[in-house]
Amino acid sequence: xxxxxxxxxxxxxxxxxxxxxxxxxxxxxxxxxxxxxxxxxxxxxxxxxxxxxxxxxxxxxxxxxxxxxxxxxxxxxxxxxxxxxxxxxxxxxxxxxxxxxxxxxxxxxxxxxxxxxxxxxxxxxxxxxxxxxxxxxxxxxxxxxxxxxxxxxxxxxxxxxxxxxxxxxxxxxxxxxxxxxxxxxxxxxxxxxxxxxxxxxxxxxxxxxxxxxxxxxxxxxxxxxxxxxxxxxxxxxxxxxxxxxxxxxxxxxxxxxxx
Numbered sequence: 001x002x003x004x005x006x007x008x009x010x011x012x013x014x015x016x017x018x019x020x021x022x023x024x025x026x027x028x029x030x031x032x033x034x035x036x037x038x039x040x041x042x043x044x045x046x047x048x049x050x051x052x053x054x055x056x057x058x059x060x061x062x063x064x065x066x067x068x069x070x071x072x073x074x075x076x077x078x079x080x081x082x083x084x085x086x087x088x089x090x091x092x093x094x095x096x097x098x099x100x101x102x103x104x105x106x107x108x109x110x111x112x113x114x115x116x117x118x119x120x121x122x123x124x125x126x127x128x129x130x131x132x133x134x135x136x137x138x139x140x141x142x143x144x145x146x147x148x149x150x151x152x153x154x155x156x157x158x159x160x161x162x163x164x165x166x167x168x169x170x171x172x173x174x175x176x177x178x179x180x181x182x183x184x185x186x187x188x189x190x191x192x193x194x195x196x197x198x199x200x201x202x203x204x205x206x207x208x209x210x211x212x213x214x215x216x217x218x219x220x221x222x223x224x225x226x227x228x229x230x231x232x233x234x235x236x237x238x239x240x241x242x243x244x245x246x247x248x249x250x251x252x253x254x255x256x257x258x259x
Contacts, residue, residue, distance in 0.1 A: 003019050003020055004072075021029075021072045024080065033044045051088065051091055051092070054084040054087045054091075055084075058085065060078045065081070095222070097226055098229075101226065101230070101233070108151050109149070112147045112148070112149060112256050113147065113155060114146065114147060114148055115155060116142055116144070116147045116157045117179070118152060119141055119176070119178060119187065120143075120161065122160055123139060123159075123163070123176060126164075132251060134172050135166075135167070135170065136172060138174070138175040139176050139193075140176070140177040140178070140179075141178045142180075146180055147255065147256035148234075148253040148255055149253075150253065151233075154230045154234060156228045161223040161226055162189050162223075162249055165223050165224055169191075169247075170188050171191070174190070175188075175191070180255060183254060184253065184254060184255055185254075185255050186252050189206070189248065192245055192246055192247075193247050204222050204240045205225055205227070206225060224240075235253075236252055237251070
């Protein structure tokens, strides 16, 4: 509740104004804290089902492993359990990262980074998986150093999440291009997709958005949301576009001049 005063001028009026400003700032801060707590609570609730799925599966295969006396069967069950553990680890890692990014006090250190080298490194790490999914990647990334004011782990995470999304929901078309002009670096990820439901480009970066719920598998729905948060922490911009069965993500960073 704001303080009221009959005084229109003088010290009392000035003090009243200052106190009311503090009261409004405190109320706004409390509202923001409550929103963040509710936001994180909703995140945990929404992820609970996704986390339970691999846990339930692991428990079933563990019971089969205990009952089986066939060495080949036991190896197969152990392999499935290891795969579910890996999926669960990725989910928890995404949740931890997202929780950090929702805290505005969390800072990402910025320094000059060769963004082309980081992008090529991530693409190389996924190349075998991309080929195994029958995708023919078209990569146009310059080899000479292209610097931005960024953060190497954050850039790795951005590119990893986007490429994972392309592999999870895309078909055999995948294109990655990095271009520059006088002041900016533009990165374009383009892939075809085959889903039963229409994709809403305005919502792809929202938390928990899954265009095709039937094909969500072990995805958390946080990957592109985390990518967006990180891009913005690096003072960049990220947008999505859907046209004629092609989903495209555009990222723009300010370039760093080399003298």
